[in-house]
Amino acid sequence: MTMKALDSLNKHIRENKTDLRRLSDAIWTHPELAYEEKFAVSQATEYLRKAGFSPVIPYCGLETSFKAESGSGKPTFAIFAEYDALPDVGHGCGHNLICTAAVAAFCAVAAELKNKNLPGKIVLLGSPAEESGGGKVKMIEAGCLEGIDAAMMVHPSWRATPDTGSSAITRYDVVFHGKASHAAGAPELGINALSAVNLLFAGVNAYREQIPEDARMHGIITCGGEAPNITPAKASCRFFLRSTGEDWIKKIEKRFLDIVHGAELMTGATAEIIPFNVPYMSREPNAALNRTYLEGISALGMKYILPAHGGRGSSDFGNVSHAVPGIHPYFPVTDHEIPGHSEAFRIASGTDFAFDNALTAAAAMANTALTYLTDPAFKAEVDAGFKA
Ligand SMILES: [Zn+2]
Numbered sequence: 060m061t062m063k064a065l066d067s068l069n070k071h072i073r074e075n076k077t078d079l080r081r082l083s084d085a086i087w088t089h090p091e092l093a094y095e096e097k098f099a100v101s102q103a104t105e106y107l108r109k110a111g112f113s114p115v116i117p118y119c120g121l122e123t124s125f126k127a128e129s130g131s132g133k134p135t136f137a138i139f140a141e142y143d144a145l146p147d148v149g150h151g152c153g154h155n156l157i158c159t160a161a162v163a164a165f166c167a168v169a170a171e172l173k174n175k176n177l178p179g180k181i182v183l184l185g186s187p188a189e190e191s192g193g194g195k196v197k198m199i200e201a202g203c204l205e206g207i208d209a210a211m212m213v214h215p216s217w218r219a220t221p222d223t224g225s226s227a228i229t230r231y232d233v234v235f236h237g238k239a240s241h242a243a244g245a246p247e248l249g250i251n252a253l254s255a256v257n258l259l260f261a262g263v264n265a266y267r268e269q270i271p272e273d274a275r276m277h278g279i280i281t282c283g284g285e286a287p288n289i290t291p292a293k294a295s296c297r298f299f300l301r302s303t304g305e306d307w308i309k310k311i312e313k314r315f316l317d318i319v320h321g322a323e324l325m326t327g328a329t330a331e332i333i334p335f336n337v338p339y340m341s342r343e344p345n346a347a348l349n350r351t352y353l354e355g356i357s358a359l360g361m362k363y364i365l366p367a368h369g370g371r372g373s374s375d376f377g378n379v380s381h382a383v384p385g386i387h388p389y390f391p392v393t394d395h396e397i398p399g400h401s402e403a404f405r406i407a408s409g410t411d412f413a414f415d416n417a418l419t420a421a422a423a424m425a426n427t428a429l430t431y432l433t434d435p436a437f438k439a440e441v442d443a444g445f446k447a
């Protein structure tokens with residue numbers, strides 16, 4: 060794909076700047092949690108209708124999922140939009156910008172395919188509940204990737220980077236059941252469920268020494284008993300287990316469950332193990348898609364860096380990247396490091412700087428999609444990388 064196409068896509072996006080800003084601000088000022096994103100979806104689909112598309116909503120049996128498509132013939136490239144927010148910090152992950160960039164890129168590619176009479180299909184998939192709920196996992200199970208050849212999305216960060224992968228994650232709630240008793244008067248009649256929780260943490264901390272550098276195990280106590288003078292009959296915790304390796308996540312999960320069992324044996328409490336949310340797979344970025352995205356942002360004046368190691372967070376786009384070639388690269392919302400999922404990140408996601416960079420990322424994403432659709436040699440390279 061020549062840079063001429065990039066310029067044309069970027070021009071299309073910049074021409075719609077005012078309406079795109081309105082879309083981004085509307086979502087940013089109206090944060091909605093997983094599977095409750097009705098307002099965000101109404102804003103995005105209204106934008107698409109005004110632009111001449113006919114979005115399908117609900118999609119995949121999910122009320123806050125949607126699909127729009129344009130073009131005909133093969134191949135088909137999908138762009139994912141996200142729009143869910145976080146408890147307390149609202150759009151502290153900047154998903155308002157993800158949705159805006161996705162809509163912008165979709166419309167630009169659709170216009171380019173139509174104006175130049177090019178074969179190929181561009182699809183926009185509105186995916187709810189990335190932060191908790193695994194919207195994409197449910198959409199894939201419902202068949203959203205059938206007929207899709209490759210996919211991508213862009214995500215805000217404090218810097219521009221390629222997709223460097225992410226961790227697989229599996230999450231558990233563990234509830235220990237013991238026996239209440241007077242903690243001073245008759246402690247011998249009790250079974251302390253909180254002790255089981257404490258021993259689970261101790262076991263996990265000991266195991267930490269034997270896991271790879273890229274693995275993570277982090278937990279919180281969600282219930283620690285009622286009062287110090289009552290032996291806790293019930294205590295619970297929630298753990299997130301992560302690894303960038305699909306093999307290691309299985310090992311860590313098995314050991315974690317063994318440690319839970321060990322805590323049962325050591326205390327006499329019994330454990331109730333409840334999976335929390337659906338597991339997400341690790342993200343396996345496609346090198347050729349990454350390269351083309353970086354060429355695009357560079358040509359538009361955005362500087363990127365190559366991080367020293369891969370991403371350690373987790374995303375349901377991981378499951379997408381195991382099903383089709385895909386990437387999930389980043390664009391900056393600030394010019395200095397700030398933590399994700401924070402008030403600072405929420406504020407940054409509403410600035411002119413962030414919005415402008417989201418449009419640059421959208422143009423580079425549109426260019427990556429269009430290159431895949433129209434350049435058979437590039438498509439062959441992307442597909443070969445995925446199979447390898
Ligand atoms: Zn997030």
Ligand SMILES: [Zn+2]
Nearest residue numbers: 152154189214
């Ligand atoms: Zn996010």
